[in-house]
Amino acid sequence: MIDIRQLLFSLSRVLALLVLCAAVAVxxxxxxxxxxxxxVLRQASxxxxxxxxxxxxxxxxxxxxxxxSLLALAACFSGxxxxxxxxxxxxxxxxxxxxxxxxxxxxxxxxVVRLPAFIVxxxxxxxxxGFAVLxxxxxxxxxxxxxFLFLGRGYLFGIPMPIVFMTLVAxxxxxLLHRTPLGREIYAMGANPDAARLSGIDVKTNLIKVYTxxxxxxxxAGLILTARMNAASAEVSADQLLPAVAAVVIGGTSLFGxxxxxxxxxVGSLIMTVLINGMNLLNISPFWQLTAQGTxxxxxxxxxxxxxxxxxxxxxxxxxxxxxxxxxxxxxxEPTSAVSN
Amino acid sequence: MRHRRFDYRRIPGAAYILxxxxxxxxxxxxxxxxxxxxxxxxxxxxxxxxVSVGATVVILTxxxxxxxxxxxxxxxxxxxxxxxxxxxxxxxxxxxxxxxxAIGALxxxxxxxxxxxxxxxxxxxxxxxxxxxxxxxxxxSVAGLSxxxxxxxxxxxxxxxxxxxxxxxxxxFMVILKxxxxxxxxxxxxxxxxxxxxxxxxVKGNLxxxxxxxxLLSGVAAILMAAxxxxxxxxxxxxxxxxxxAAVILGGTTFDKGRxxxxxxxxxxxxxxxxxNGLNFSGMHATWQIPVIGIVIIGAIAVNEMMQRSxxxxxx
Numbered sequence: 001m002i003d004i005r006q007l008l009f010s011l012s013r014v015l016a017l018l019v020l021c022a023a024v025a026v027x028x029x030x031x032x033x034x035x036x037x038x039x040v041l042r043q044a045s046x047x048x049x050x051x052x053x054x055x056x057x058x059x060x061x062x063x064x065x066x067x068x069s070l071l072a073l074a075a076c077f078s079g080x081x082x083x084x085x086x087x088x089x090x091x092x093x094x095x096x097x098x099x100x101x102x103x104x105x106x107x108x109x110x111x112v113v114r115l116p117a118f119i120v121x122x123x124x125x126x127x128x129x130g131f132a133v134l135x136x137x138x139x140x141x142x143x144x145x146x147x148f149l150f151l152g153r154g155y156l157f158g159i160p161m162p163i164v165f166m167t168l169v170a171x172x173x174x175x176l177l178h179r180t181p182l183g184r185e186i187y188a189m190g191a192n193p194d195a196a197r198l199s200g201i202d203v204k205t206n207l208i209k210v211y212t213x214x215x216x217x218x219x220x221a222g223l224i225l226t227a228r229m230n231a232a233s234a235e236v237s238a239d240q241l242l243p244a245v246a247a248v249v250i251g252g253t254s255l256f257g258x259x260x261x262x263x264x265x266x267v268g269s270l271i272m273t274v275l276i277n278g279m280n281l282l283n284i285s286p287f288w289q290l291t292a293q294g295t296x297x298x299x300x301x302x303x304x305x306x307x308x309x310x311x312x313x314x315x316x317x318x319x320x321x322x323x324x325x326x327x328x329x330x331x332x333x334e335p336t337s338a339v340s341n
Numbered sequence: 342m343r344h345r346r347f348d349y350r351r352i353p354g355a356a357y358i359l360x361x362x363x364x365x366x367x368x369x370x371x372x373x374x375x376x377x378x379x380x381x382x383x384x385x386x387x388x389x390x391x392v393s394v395g396a397t398v399v400i401l402t403x404x405x406x407x408x409x410x411x412x413x414x415x416x417x418x419x420x421x422x423x424x425x426x427x428x429x430x431x432x433x434x435x436x437x438x439x440x441x442x443a444i445g446a447l448x449x450x451x452x453x454x455x456x457x458x459x460x461x462x463x464x465x466x467x468x469x470x471x472x473x474x475x476x477x478x479x480x481x482s483v484a485g486l487s488x489x490x491x492x493x494x495x496x497x498x499x500x501x502x503x504x505x506x507x508x509x510x511x512x513x514f515m516v517i518l519k520x521x522x523x524x525x526x527x528x529x530x531x532x533x534x535x536x537x538x539x540x541x542x543x544v545k546g547n548l549x550x551x552x553x554x555x556x557l558l559s560g561v562a563a564i565l566m567a568a569x570x571x572x573x574x575x576x577x578x579x580x581x582x583x584x585x586x587a588a589v590i591l592g593g594t595t596f597d598k599g600r601x602x603x604x605x606x607x608x609x610x611x612x613x614x615x616x617x618n619g620l621n622f623s624g625m626h627a628t629w630q631i632p633v634i635g636i637v638i639i640g641a642i643a644v645n646e647m648m649q650r651s652x653x654x655x656x657x
Binding site: 063065109113114115116118119120122123124126127128129130131133134137241242245249255256285287288289290291292293294295297298301302305 | 407451456457462466479590635642646647
């Protein structure tokens with residue numbers, strides 16, 4: 001049976017996207033030029049890849065604050081290696097390996113040492129950022145070999161490569177989350193960590209997998225960005241974290257875990273990209289954009305909480321498995337590690 | 342009441358690191374322990390101590406505040422701009438503190454009334470405050486502050502004036518945490534928030550106050566930093582929240598059960614300040630320091646956490 005309310009809930013985001021596009025098109029007609037639209041899609045592809053890993057993490061009730069810095073690390077590390085004359089595919093693999101390893105460390109610290117996710121990944125944010133600055137030593141790498149540039153600038157059957165990557169990543173993530181036991185377990189862990197653990201789910205291993213995947217996807221996004229720009233510097237990470245978190249939240253994935261998914265993240269990423277693109281077209285100072293992004297994150301979560309409160313009011317009779325008593329009292333719940341006991 | 346007996350795991354992790362540092366950096370270069378350098382460390386410690394006192398209160402409630410780096414930037418810029426428009430030092434300090442407290446209150450309201458996880462709410466205000474600060478200054482520094490203002494950050498009465506101020510703030514909050522009902526509520530909210538609410542304590546109001554204090558103390562740190570640097574910039578404190586969180590955790594305040602306190606935080610702050618100063622002193626290049634410090638801190642937090650957990654398993 002189709003849940004009408006849920007259908008409306010997800011359609012409301014698509015509607016918001018369309019309204020936003022129309023609004024941007026009115027104030028900045030250049031938005032509708034085919035060149036700009038393709039540009040928006042390319043831009044959104046990167047955000048979707050970054051936000052896909054983040055979505056999986058947030059679904060478990062965790063958070064990965066390090067994704068943007070890992071993206072910068074992959075960019076700088078691959079850029080440095082290629083500038084040193086290492087073949088592009090080895091450089092790309094090494095960079096992917098490095099960020100995947102960082103994700104693995106995140107996962108181990110969270111699942112095994114059981115530190116709160118926001119502490120570990122916030123630490124990783126500074127570590128990765130530090131290494132990116134160190135590797136780049138404040139220079140900008142540029143002029144990469146054509147086969148590498150193909151990853152960001154090329155076309156496959158007329159489709160820009162970033163969009164190809166994005167489609168693959170999103171499809172794989174969707175399949176994983178909705179068609180495999182791991183996916184169900186991720187939702188279960190986020191909805192109720194204790195119940196998940198008690199019902200025999202290997203919470204530790206799953207957490208490690210999710211954070212490792214997030215590191216890998218951040219690295220992939222970094223490589224594609226580097227190829228698209230044909231340049232890499234440590235500066236790229238600064239403006240990526242807030243929009244990525246906002247994209248996931250706007251997409252309807254609950255920061256308390258267990259609710260949401262990739263489809264929402266795709267729409268959320270498009271909304272954020274159109275918003276940023278619109279601000280760029282209107283020549284709004286990047287300083288204001290930072291303010292706007294911070295506001296969007298908070299307002300998006302507030303709206304999301306409000307919508308959920310309304311939804312809860314509608315289904316008081318049948319309490320959901322994952323609903324938490326604290327949330328209904330309106331007290332903030334600390335979605336720390338999903339294995340708290 | 343908890344009975345305390347000696348156990349090596351009860352000593353905050355920071356104390357071990359501090360001792361190790363004194364030995365290592367002292368061996369590398371004896372001048373590291375010279376009065377001149379210790380004075381230098383005290384200067385550097387002061388703003389971090391003020392922020393960390395706020396972070397301790399927040400973390401005791403099982404919360405987190407990622408916004409100090411942004412709040413300090415904005416509050417510092419506001420205070421410096423007020424000072425430069427000849428409105429007097431009193432008004433300047435007041436405006437800096439008020440800016441911090443206002444944003445802290447905003448954090449608190451978004452978290453308690455909006456029901457948003459603290460790390461997202463404060464991540465949002467981190468962006469907002471940085472953005473507003475950059476808009477106000479067009480990305481430039483506000484430099485050249487009056488000499489009486491500079492005295493706050495550069496003067497010496499035995500120890501640096503800014504260090505005395507930070508110590509006074511710490512002492513004040515020690516009294517508040519231990520001797521007022523608000524202090525008890527802070528520990529209670531971290532220990533068991535639901536039970537606290539059922540006990541009839543106004544959790545939302547008290548929690549909002551906690552984040553307001555966090556913002557206010559970021560405002561204090563902003564004044565200390567601007568006075569020391571003789572300038573303010575929206576990004577001049579970026580990342581300080583990470584040092585503060587690290588200092589608090591290494592100082593033995595835990596993320597659950599509302600355990601810990603300010604003595605440990607003082608040791609934690611000293612540890613971080615000595616670490617940064619020691620790496621500078623040992624001639625490590627600045628670009629190396631960021632990742633090295635990050636790894637040391639996260640590693641130390643992990644070891645500390647495992648020690649605390651093995652302790653918790655024994656003492657039920």
